[in-house]
Amino acid sequence: MLHAFFLAWLGVVAAQASPGPNMFAVAETALGRGRGRALLVVSGIASGTLVWALLTALGLGALFAAVPAFLVLLKFVGGLYLLYIGVRGLIGAARGLDPRLLARAAPLSAFAAWRRGFLVVMTNPKAALMWIAIATFLFGSGLGNGHVLAFGPVVAVSALVIYGGYGLLFSTPLATRAYNRFWRWIGAAFGAAFSGLGLTLLTSGLRDLRP
Template identity: 70%
Template sequence: MLQSFLLVLLGVAAAQASPGPNMFAVIETALGRGRRSALLVVAGIASGTLVWAALASLGLGAVFAAVPALLTALKFIGGAYLCYLGFRALRAVLRGGEATLRAETRAVSDLAAWRRGFFVVMTNPKALMMWLALATFLFGTGLNPGQVLLVGPVVALSATLIYGFYGVMFSTGFASRGYARFWRWIEAAFGTAFSALGITLLISGLRDIRP
């Protein structure tokens, strides 16, 4: 079981460190509202991973195996959403308009900041695909539902460390000034990553429906 957990941790850490809606939410909050709000968003994301782990242990993969059309539909919806985010970012770069990654300056409560992180990770198509892959792998190695559930705290800790790093880093004045200066390069990286993820999901969906 320990070996499975270590492999999962490495894969999850790589997924969390790559651009996605979770990172987007943390950085926007850090740039505009500061470290406290950003870390509350991180706490919401970490909480959401525990829910995903519970869903995985209850047979999330089995549900989609029983109703494959549901997974296919989610691939198209998630892929289209990520492509839309990528299109917006790349369009802003090409047109020289306003950045799509905007500092969230409107004051919100601690609960609202936590809630944003929670709902972002629960509606994130990248998170869905990651947990489906994790469930398939973990059950495939012979773990039982209780052991799969224990992956949740491991993933939550990884999310706290990785997204917490982004939250702290982008809440500094240095990072804010750097983003204001190099936002086109940052937007281009986000746009490219989102588009690639979205296209990958769309292609996977097309393969599902291909006779």
């Protein structure tokens, strides 16, 4: 059991450390809203991880396999959400809306920061596919639903460490000074990244709808 857990965990750590919606959400929040709010986004991501583990243990993977339309729907929901974040960032950069001024005018509440991380991970089809792969691997190693459920806290802890590290990195004085100088370009880059991810998911969903 420990061998299977370790191998699955290594794959998850590699996925978490690579650039993607989760990392972008943490980095954007750290630069524009500060370390505290970024770490709350991280806690939302970790919470979403626990939910994915629970859903997978309850048979979500089998549901996606039996009814592929559910995964297609998730691609559209996730794609639209990421595209919304991206377009909003691009518009702000184009209009010269400094996120620091917006943050003072409309502070991001603790719950809103947590919700941002939670929604990003829960609407990401890659998270669903990752958990299906984890379940398949663990089940294939002779483990059961309880083991898949127990794997959730392991992944949540690594999410806290990895994304928390990103939150700390992007809220350092050096990163803050760079953001203060180039915030418009950085905002445009994040907007383009989120928009690109969203369009990729929407395109994938449209391809899945083709007969």
